[in-house]
Amino acid sequence: MPPGGVPVDAFWSLTMYTVTPEGRYFFVENPINRYSIGDRTPGLVLEPDGSLEIAIQHEHPGDAQVANWLPAPEGPMRLALRAYLPREELRRRAWRVPALRRAS
Numbered sequence: 856m857p858p859g860g861v862p863v864d865a866f867w868s869l870t871m872y873t874v875t876p877e878g879r880y881f882f883v884e885n886p887i888n889r890y891s892i893g894d895r896t897p898g899l900v901l902e903p904d905g906s907l908e909i910a911i912q913h914e915h916p917g918d919a920q921v922a923n924w925l926p927a928p929e930g931p932m933r934l935a936l937r938a939y940l941p942r943e944e945l946r947r948r949a950w951r952v953p954a955l956r957r958a959s
Contacts, residue, residue, distance in 0.1 A: 857953060861894070862944050863938045864940040864941075868936075870935045871883050871890060892923070
């Protein structure tokens, strides 16, 4: 997420779901019992510029990145970004959700 995060007046969350062959969504079982990450997640580590790098992956990312880890399924997945009391730029769709990028 960019510096400042999602433009909201309350809070935001990013929730991970696994998608079944029938097209149903379920939380992803994982060793840290985390199903979403957001501005209220304790212990998040921000980058020096204030941005938030979220590690979205199935494998444990290692101790250095576990604070920002959103566990993903091995197969199909769905992410849902929820914004509570969104600000004008989000309501007008002037603010864009940052694109996912594959880590090297």
